[in-house]
Amino acid sequence: MIVVVQFFLFVLGLYLLAKFANRYLFKESREKSILQNSGISREQWDEAFQQLPLLRGLSNEEIQSLEELCILFMHNKTFEGAQGFQVTPHVMLIISLQACLPILRLGLSCYDNFSTIIIYPEGFVTNRQKMDDNGIVDHDRTHTLGESWLRGPVILSWHDSKQSGVEDGSNLVIHEFAHKLDMQNGVANGFPPLHKNMNSSDWVREFSKAYDYFINHCKGDQLHGFDCYGASDPAEFFSVFSEMFFEKPGKVRKHFPEVHNLLELYYRQTPISRLKG
Numbered sequence: 410m411i412v413v414v415q416f417f418l419f420v421l422g423l424y425l426l427a428k429f430a431n432r433y434l435f436k437e438s439r440e441k442s443i444l445q446n447s448g449i450s451r452e453q454w455d456e457a458f459q460q461l462p463l464l465r466g467l468s469n470e471e472i473q474s475l476e477e478l479c480i481l482f483m484h485n486k487t488f489e490g491a492q493g494f495q496v497t498p499h500v501m502l503i504i505s506l507q508a509c510l511p512i513l514r515l516g517l518s519c520y521d522n523f524s525t526i527i528i529y530p531e532g533f534v535t536n537r538q539k540m541d542d543n544g545i546v547d548h549d550r551t552h553t554l555g556e557s558w559l560r561g562p563v564i565l566s567w568h569d570s571k572q573s574g575v576e577d578g579s580n581l582v583i584h585e586f587a588h589k590l591d592m593q594n595g596v597a598n599g600f601p602p603l604h605k606n607m608n609s610s611d612w613v614r615e616f617s618k619a620y621d622y623f624i625n626h627c628k629g630d631q632l633h634g635f636d637c638y639g640a641s642d643p644a645e646f647f648s649v650f651s652e653m654f655f656e657k658p659g660k661v662r663k664h665f666p667e668v669h670n671l672l673e674l675y676y677r678q679t680p681i682s683r684l685k686g
């Protein structure tokens with residue numbers, strides 16, 4: 410009996426060792442191979458970067474990191490076209506560059522909670538509630554432009570995704586992927602998992618204060634350039650402020666300095682140092 414148990418433990422040890430090696434020891438060589446065989450030309454990268462002014466000011470090291478993140482992101486995720494939409498390498502690059510900008514200092518594992526990105530040619534019709542019991546968060550201004558599903562796909566309108574990234578404060582792609590960051594610890598509620606050097610009490614206090622101010626003063630379409638859609642609920646507030654943080658960080662710092670500081674700590678980036686707005 411003892412021999413059987415010892416044999417079982419030996420086999421179990423080998424299995425765990427192989428799993429560990431595959432996950433951690435071989436990860437680097439596997440990713441290196443993916444990066445070397447991306448098939449994306451310099452011209453394709455340059456064309457995509459030119460279409461996205463919000464990437465201006467990134468250092469060469471940051472550009473390289475962002476490109477590597479994008480390649481791995483495109484390798485790991487499935488891109489599906491809806492309503493006959495053709496997903497081209499350019500489409501994947503435009504979406505991936507914007508999706509990966511927020512996780513430039515956070516890492517790709519933040520997006521482990523989904524595998525598929527569905528792209529419609531333009532806005533699409535949905536009859537869902539804004540946030541239902543299944544944790545579906547809609548992004549519905551005049552019609553639905555994008556959605557993030559808890560443990561499900563990100564859904565985007567290409568028409569609006571390609572018009573994002575122009576530093577006007579509105580960015581559909583960052584908005585929907587900010588919901589995914591928010592969903593790392595459950596239903597989107599404006600409270601993503603924080604880093605060890607962050608204080609959850611500070612986050613709750615400052616975001617609650619800013620949110621209360623926002624819902625009391627944001628009565629039309631915008632307040633100080635912020636989309637009043639952020640007054641819908643704390644999850645939308647976090648996503649709208651994430652859009653502004655990467656598109657118009659100067660406005661976030663001017664009108665909501667404490668929230669700006671917390672977003673800098675969370676995203677581990679300082680877009681204000683590279684953008685004018």
Ligand SMILES: [Zn+2]
Nearest residue numbers: 547548645648
């Ligand atoms: Zn939303």
